[in-house]
Amino acid sequence: MHIDPIEQFQIRNLLPLVNIGGHQIAFTNSAAYMLIIVVLVSVLLIGTTARRAVVPGRLQSITELSYEFMATTLRNATGTEGMKFFPFVFTLFMFILFSNLIGLIPYSFTVTSQLIVTVILALLVFFIVVIYGFWKNGWRWMMLFVPKGVPVYFLPMIVPIEVLSFLTRPVSHSVRLFANMLAGHITLQVFAAFIIMLAGYGVLGWFGAVLPFFMVVILFALELLVAVVQAYVFAILTCIYLNDAIHPGH
């Protein structure tokens, strides 16, 4: 019996739509899950606040907690000037969080386990930071790469390092999320496959299958944590990068 741990990341064309310049645009399982994310987030945030209750119910509390949590995080990182990015950061956080959580449901698809998705999101953040930084501060924004309090003769060394670390941000930003999701899901799938393989070896195998079963339970709890933490990490890094665009002085 062979179970492929990579198969869960396979994209399938459900409905080919158009062909632009040799590139096929199709409605894929990934696109379906993106729509599911949008629907679930909207239902949670818009549906639970429909009553506008002053004393919130359980679901409205979840909505309000996530709102206040992200608002506090952004305000702490960027100050009140950064609050104009709140809808963006909040959307990013909810999109990634729901993608990670939905991905933990067996047989589902994890949108954030696709490198291209996390790269697009990280590049979006990167270009927002660069464009807003220049638009807001002009050329003074380049002072971001010149740390204060460093002796002048060190600058020829420091500035290229700063520029390089800035340019590699989208890479670490995107690969961190992608690799966490990918590795976690592969590990889960491998241990789940052990259960089925051992159970196929008869009565002794059933007892042996208990071990990977417990591993899957423990790993699932860990993955649940990772799903939330990685969404938070992506969001808080976005906040920190945005702060560089708003306040370039270190």
Next chain:
Amino acid sequence: MAATNATTEAAAGQSKFPPFQSEYYPSQLVWLVLTFVLLYALMARLALPRIGAILAERSKRIADDIAAAQRLKERSDAAHAAYEKALADARMRAQSIANTTREQQAAAAEATNKGLEAKLHERLAAADKSIAATRAAAMDNVGAIAAEGAAAIVERLIGKAPAAHEVAAALGKAGKS
């Protein structure tokens, strides 16, 4: 690396590790942009303003309630202070009434005592006087008794009664010596 490893393990018909299959990148890009923009619009236009309004409304309500509670507390504090003051006044008045009453009573008692004392002094003086009068009368009688006794004693001694004026003279001499 991962891609080559995946190639050997991938299901038949798939040549690459799925996250690196670039033929799906355009679809992913298009759908990610569409869904993300849609979600952003829903959040920015609908969800977040509503949640913000709910939270603002709640904090306003709480602030109002706290202010109202503060006002009520101030009022109750004022009422309590007024009550305390009235109580203290009443206590002070009661004290002063008690004091004046006690003084009046004491004065009246004093006056009665003085009247009684004066009356008693009077009676005492009257009694003294009557005692003195009685004693003087008794003293007069003593002279007569002494004369009689002396006459009787002399008569027994000499066998004849002395004259009354001799006895009186003798008694007068004895009384002087």
